[in-house]
Amino acid sequence: MHFRAFPAFFLLLLCFCFVPGRTVSAQEKPYFITYSQDLEEPGNLEIETKTALAHPDGGNHYGAMAMEFEYGARAWWTTELYLDGQATANESAIFTGFRWENRFRPLMSEHWINPVLYVEYENITGADKNMLEVVGHDGASDLAEPNDEARQNHEHEGELKLILSSNLKSWNISENFIAEKNLGHEPWEFGYAVGASRPLRTLSSGRECVYCLDKFFAGVEAYGGLGDTWDLTLHETSHYIAPLLGWQLPRGMRLSFSPGFGVTSTSLGRVYRAGVAFEVPQVGSWFRSGKGGAR
Amino acid sequence: MKVPRLSALLTIAFCASLALAASETRLDQVPPKDHARMNPLAGKPEAVAAGALLYKDHCAQCHQADAVGDGKKKPSLKTDRVRTATDGDLEWFLRQGDRSHGMPSWSSLPEARRWQIIAYLRSIQ
Numbered sequence: 001m002h003f004r005a006f007p008a009f010f011l012l013l014l015c016f017c018f019v020p021g022r023t024v025s026a027q028e029k030p031y032f033i034t035y036s037q038d039l040e041e042p043g044n045l046e047i048e049t050k051t052a053l054a055h056p057d058g059g060n061h062y063g064a065m066a067m068e069f070e071y072g073a074r075a076w077w078t079t080e081l082y083l084d085g086q087a088t089a090n091e092s093a094i095f096t097g098f099r100w101e102n103r104f105r106p107l108m109s110e111h112w113i114n115p116v117l118y119v120e121y122e123n124i125t126g127a128d129k130n131m132l133e134v135v136g137h138d139g140a141s142d143l144a145e146p147n148d149e150a151r152q153n154h155e156h157e158g159e160l161k162l163i164l165s166s167n168l169k170s171w172n173i174s175e176n177f178i179a180e181k182n183l184g185h186e187p188w189e190f191g192y193a194v195g196a197s198r199p200l201r202t203l204s205s206g207r208e209c210v211y212c213l214d215k216f217f218a219g220v221e222a223y224g225g226l227g228d229t230w231d232l233t234l235h236e237t238s239h240y241i242a243p244l245l246g247w248q249l250p251r252g253m254r255l256s257f258s259p260g261f262g263v264t265s266t267s268l269g270r271v272y273r274a275g276v277a278f279e280v281p282q283v284g285s286w287f288r289s290g291k292g293g294a295r
Numbered sequence: 296m297k298v299p300r301l302s303a304l305l306t307i308a309f310c311a312s313l314a315l316a317a318s319e320t321r322l323d324q325v326p327p328k329d330h331a332r333m334n335p336l337a338g339k340p341e342a343v344a345a346g347a348l349l350y351k352d353h354c355a356q357c358h359q360a361d362a363v364g365d366g367k368k369k370p371s372l373k374t375d376r377v378r379t380a381t382d383g384d385l386e387w388f389l390r391q392g393d394r395s396h397g398m399p400s401w402s403s404l405p406e407a408r409r410w411q412i413i414a415y416l417r418s419i420q
Contacts, residue, residue, distance in 0.1 A: 037403075038403050039399070075392060075394035075398060076394045202405035203408065282357070
């Protein structure tokens with residue numbers, strides 16, 4: 001199936017942008033790769049697109065987009081569906097698969113360090129270029145492979161993450177340890193992501209403003225591969241460091257942007273990421289109350 | 296007959312402990328250090344105004360715009376229990392949440408914003 005993914009993604013996004021009812025603004029961090037302890041509020045649905053733009057050596061420019069539907073099933077459990085696609089210059093625009101992830105808070109109280117358990121199933125092709133995590137010996141050469149060849153390679157993968165996260169004063173500091181397994185005969189691959197972020201102003205301004213400093217978040221994240229069970233070394237692994245900027249807009253919209261810089265020869269030189277998120281409150285109650293609209 | 300009697304006693308003890316735990320609300324679990332904390336923004340009109348906006352963004356979807364809840368799982372915030380709670384109790388509760396009853400933690404908000412919300416909650420009691 002040669003699915004033209006991007007028009008469909010944008011249409012879906014537009015539809016949700018005009019959903020009636022109240023909107024809310026979650027205090028989501030502007031991370032693209034790193035997960036913090038924050039879960040979706042129970043009953044809320046967040047729809048987010050994450051776009052990555054890059055130009056691997058020996059390959060064509062590409063834009064990859066993941067569309068994320070994140071639902072707060074419980075105060076301690078968030079479930080998410082990702083639909084992935086990409087468009088590569090001079091090649092094609094294709095749907096590359098889906099991911100289903102779940103995050104659980106095993107402890108009911110807040111601590112200095114808060115653990116979150118993450119379990120994901122991925123059904124994607126080798127042409128997926130979203131780089132929502134970097135593991136094992138992932139490198140820029142994987143992203144230069146032509147779509148027609150790469151999409152023949154179907155990957156069924158399981159992924160586990162241990163997320164450790166702390167809110168210290170106004171800072172959030174998060175560390176993720178990643179273990180990914182292709183369910184075929186492939187080794188376990190490992191990776192990491194760490195991030196720190198904070199709002200530019202901690203006190204709320206008390207005004208319905210768009211450009212107030214308290215609406216902006218800044219931070220930095222670093223992520224990369226740590227080898228696999230066949231070759232548990234940093235040899236030929238990719239690592240990135242990426243400053244972050246987030247902007248909370250009215251009506252539950254959030255924008256985020258991050259230029260990432262590869263720090264090893266195996267990494268992409270640069271990767272630009274942009275995210276647009278929209279949060280719809282209390283979606284579950286639309287179906288329960290039978291009255292329509294969020295309460 | 297000893298074994299059934301013992302199991303009956305254990306069952307009664309278990310049920311009693313459950314009932315005791317259920318009667319203790321989350322606000323009864325606040326550590327003394329947090330209980331004694333004061334809102335540094337108390338009485339400041341700008342904190343109340345900012346808290347009102349934060350309440351609208353983060354709390355009103357469950358507790359309603361007028362803070363009276365939905366009469367079911369999402370409780371009113373205009374109760375004696377909230378009125379008699381200290382500022383420190385409320386800050387601790389916002390920070391910790393009550394996940395087993397559906398209340399998320401708001402530790403992701405900077406502490407100053409939690410105090411602004413509390414200043415607003417005090418103003419509407």
